[in-house]
Amino acid sequence: MLLVSSCSPESTQGEAVKAGDTSQSSGPLPSYRERVSPETRRELDYSANLRKIDPCSLVDLNAAARLGKVKYVGTDSALSDCLIEFDVPKTGADSDAVPGLPQSISVGTRAQDDGNGPRLMTDEGMCHGWVATGQQRRFGAELLGYVLVMSGFQSVRSMRPGCEELSLVIDASRPLISHPGERSASQKLAQAKLPRLDPCGALDVVTAGQKIEVLSAETPYECDFRNAGDYSNQSRFDISFWNAKLAQTPHPADLDPKYTKIRGALSIVEQSAYQCTVNSYVGLDDPTVGRDETSALPQWVDVIKVTGKPESGCTKVVSVATEAVRQYQEAS
Incomplete structure (x- = not known):
């Protein structure tokens, strides 16, 4: 287990960061x-x-597939995250997705426990889940985040957060958290x-x-x-x-x-x-x-x-x- 204690850095008021022309540095500098x-x-x-961790290895993809047809698993805009997108059917002739169905799941963001512990948090049309990893950060336990977004989450027609579905995926994924795959070997990222x-x-x-x-x-x-x-x-x-x-x-x-x-x-x-x-x-x-x-x-x-x-x-x-x-x- 990683134990990180509190830190008291040396405090010397200095000049602004030396940010001149850095492109012509002569030889390697100390780290x-x-x-x-x-x-x-x-x-x-x-x-x-x-x-080094593959965030896509932290979610049970079979459990996710039981929520809907998976059309994408892989890279997200945040490097720490893995994104799963579902193929949500459209409504009639227009291009809007049928509201109230699982649209996407992201996993990978980590945070320090703020004292509320592992939990599911509802939002309008989405659910945030925090799971204990067993690791310790500087001032508290580490939590791993899972987020389920429902289709039509920005519409008044869809207020269901989807925590029931996310809970099923999280429960199936718990054994994976302590044995993540390596990012370098990922087929998804x-x-x-x-x-x-x-x-x-x-x-x-x-x-x-x-x-x-x-x-x-x-x-x-x-x-x-x-x-x-x-x-x-x-x-x-x-x-x-x-x-x-x-x-x-x-x-x-x-x-x-x-x-x-x-x-x-x-x-x-x-x-x-x-x-x-x-x-x-x-x-x-x-x-x-x-x-x-x-x-x-x-x-x-x-x-x-x-x-x-x-x-x-x-x-x-x-x-x-x-x-x-x-x-x-x-x-x-």
Whole structure:
């Protein structure tokens, strides 16, 4: 069992994260892990182990198939999740799905017990289930999330959450939770590069020489970080990894002015009053799919998202994104 204790990181107010031109770094730098607390390193190890797990191995597909005809099992937009979609019949001549039937199940999100323990939570047209995994996070037990969405969940005609159906799937899936399959061997998930990588890998360069805090160390595909002791969050950035359907991503030859290139990767840089955001479609030239008939489509693209404080031109966020893209491109 993984035991993670509380952490008291060294707090030294530093300058903002060093986010200059990171593309010309000379030789390998010491790992960012050397500049975080021992507790944070244990949490990072925990997340690294989660990245090896196939979330599709955490659900009993035979039990899911008893809820309806399964048309898709595989990759979801969140790298931690496995998505199961059902073939819901249409209503008459229009294209709306018959309401009140199982539409999809997702599994894979993990959270720390907030004190309410394992449970089913109803929502309008959906049900959230939390199951104990037997693992321990920093401040409490780990829970694994299952979500069932009913067809017509956004319609007043369908208010049934589907917790009865989800409960059956969860009960059948319990024995699988402690013996997950490996992501690298999954026939359902797209075998892309991004899920294998550490989202904090860019910190070797962009925070070189600086004591840092990783606030999302228990989240496998997110790196929310800042300089140690910077409670004003001026040096705070967030790097996260996502999947996007190829049909919903920009075409590689798109010349729309809103797109730019970061180390050759088509990217969107956006600035609002609250933050700067960069989305880099690093896998656009090499979309991936699963390896069996229920996961052959759609094609998926690796996406790196970086956010930070708003500033003119989003220079610092672009610089952090540049290093994250470089790490991706140079990874094997």
